[in-house]
Amino acid sequence: MKNSAECDIQESCADRSWPDLNLIQMLSGGPMIARTFLFAILVSAPGAALAELEFCNSTDDVASVAIGYKGPQGWTSEGWWNVDPGDCTVAIRGDLPLTHYYYRVVSPSWTFDHERYMFCTSQRVFTIVGDTECEARGHAREGFNEIALEGRSAFTVEIGGGAPEREDDRLPSLFDDLLDTSPQVESDPPGTHGDFKTLSGLFSHCADFGDEIVCFFTTQGWVIGVAESGPTPLPIILDLEDRPVNTPMQFSGDVFEEYDGRALMALSDYMVTSPDEYAADRAAMQGVWEDVEGSAGRLDVFGSFLTQIYPDGQTDINVMHFRQGCPGSGGDGVALRLTPDDPADDEQCAFLSYVDGDELDLLYVDTTGSGAAPVPISYRRAR
Numbered sequence: 001m002k003n004s005a006e007c008d009i010q011e012s013c014a015d016r017s018w019p020d021l022n023l024i025q026m027l028s029g030g031p032m033i034a035r036t037f038l039f040a041i042l043v044s045a046p047g048a049a050l051a052e053l054e055f056c057n058s059t060d061d062v063a064s065v066a067i068g069y070k071g072p073q074g075w076t077s078e079g080w081w082n083v084d085p086g087d088c089t090v091a092i093r094g095d096l097p098l099t100h101y102y103y104r105v106v107s108p109s110w111t112f113d114h115e116r117y118m119f120c121t122s123q124r125v126f127t128i129v130g131d132t133e134c135e136a137r138g139h140a141r142e143g144f145n146e147i148a149l150e151g152r153s154a155f156t157v158e159i160g161g162g163a164p165e166r167e168d169d170r171l172p173s174l175f176d177d178l179l180d181t182s183p184q185v186e187s188d189p190p191g192t193h194g195d196f197k198t199l200s201g202l203f204s205h206c207a208d209f210g211d212e213i214v215c216f217f218t219t220q221g222w223v224i225g226v227a228e229s230g231p232t233p234l235p236i237i238l239d240l241e242d243r244p245v246n247t248p249m250q251f252s253g254d255v256f257e258e259y260d261g262r263a264l265m266a267l268s269d270y271m272v273t274s275p276d277e278y279a280a281d282r283a284a285m286q287g288v289w290e291d292v293e294g295s296a297g298r299l300d301v302f303g304s305f306l307t308q309i310y311p312d313g314q315t316d317i318n319v320m321h322f323r324q325g326c327p328g329s330g331g332d333g334v335a336l337r338l339t340p341d342d343p344a345d346d347e348q349c350a351f352l353s354y355v356d357g358d359e360l361d362l363l364y365v366d367t368t369g370s371g372a373a374p375v376p377i378s379y380r381r382a383r
Contacts, residue, residue: 053092053101053147057083058160061109065157067091068102068119068131068144075131077119077144079104083159093196095153102144105159114143124274125200125250180272183235187268193231194256194266199224200273203247204303206240215240217251217265218304221339223319224255224265231266245303246282248273260343278322281334284355285320289379296377299360306338317341318348326351329365329374336362357381 057063066079083089092101102117120126120134121142128134134141147155190196201219215237217224228237232253251270255263282304289299297310301320308316318338326335326349338348346368353361353376360379366372 052090052094052154053096054088054090054154054156055081055083055103056088056156056158057085058158059107059110060085061107063105063107063110063159065089065091066104066119066121066144068117069098070100071129073129075119076127076129077121077131078127079121080125088156096149096155099149101147101149101155103147103157104142104144115145117144117146118142119144182270183239185233185235187233188231188266190268191254192266193254195254196252197255198250198252200250201248202304203240203243203249203251203270204305205245206237213237213241216303216305217249218319218321221261221321221337223262223339225262226265226267230264236267245286246279248275248279261339278334281352281355282320282322284357285360288382289360290382292378292380298382299379306336316345326365326367328367328369331365
């Protein structure tokens, strides 16, 4: 159980990998001072529902939910899940192993009462470990309400409100500008085609293979393919085709046929999120580059894919994953982890020494421990 007073928790960072990616849904808006609100909590009857933590919205406007809990690395907060009027959203699926959970709700047109169980929050999608020094880390620190499970395996929070005040009293909402989401279309229920996940990463691009269109996402070293011939609704595929390459997104769907860092997804929805620290370098690298000395051939960079075209005409297709440093190199700085299209080929890693509109310098380093010397290669943009 969390004390409502100050907590001294050491800050730590959750290092996500594929099996541990948490379900995080939708985004938040700034709290609005327009209407008063009282929470009503309805506990699901034993055996009446699946084991899960669910939020149902009986107001006339969208509500966004964040949750808090005691995780393996300390007090942790996550958000946001959007809950449409008259709809329900599950924040945690499966058994609820903890005795206490915490939640915060915001809306464009309602205000909410919250207790003083304090967690860090952000206006964007977030997972934050540690509940102290929130402002120093670029977050807000706000109150949450407590849920005491008392042995129950399922819990439903009913979000309901009273009479609205005048519409003229409504303040401008961050929701008006922040939402950039997928088309609202009917899709199969979560879990129909595989393991339902919500992931954060990059939408690389869509490619036309003649008989179908396939769109590609990258996340945590994985490549996710969304095929037109699969169960993804066609309006979602068509919308992705019009999106810029390397758009940061949070995307949800059923993952199936996963192997060697690759998977297919039945995509159900997505939204645009904030760019990461590598966005400018990633954008500057787009295009075709020629080796200055002529011995290494050409690079064709499109979206998150880098194709090496050698002088003899052979090609290697790699997926670029930006990171800090190369494994085993002992150096720091922006680097590219290059995952080959053929799983039998070795991964490469190169430091991004320099890039601008006309020049690209990469330093390829050995990551196998063989002691091979780094190989610098300079490219110029093809004309």
